[in-house]
Amino acid sequence: MKKPNDMLTITGGKEKKKIKVTRKAFEVVYEPLGYKLEDDPVADDETPVNTDGNSDK
Known part of the structure; x- marks a missing residue:
């Protein structure tokens, strides 16, 4: 679950x-300035996975 105080590694x-x-x-300061997310430990948990074989929908 994403929390506001999660530590992220960014580059820019x-x-x-x-x-x-x-x-x-x-989200508030660095993203509008063009910084890129390097490492998001929670992103892997929240990536939706399509398991029904209809990945083109």
């Missing part, structure tokens, strides 16, 4: 260095 800025920020800080 002039140096393209990796920094760790909370999910809330990323």
Whole structure:
């Protein structure tokens, strides 16, 4: 489950260095500035998987 205080690794800025920020800080401050999400530990759990064989729908 995604929580506002989850720690995420993001990259961006002039140096393209990796920094760790909370999910809330990323969504509010860094995402609008063009930073990219490098590592999201919860994304794997919440990715929907289609198991009925009709993946084109």
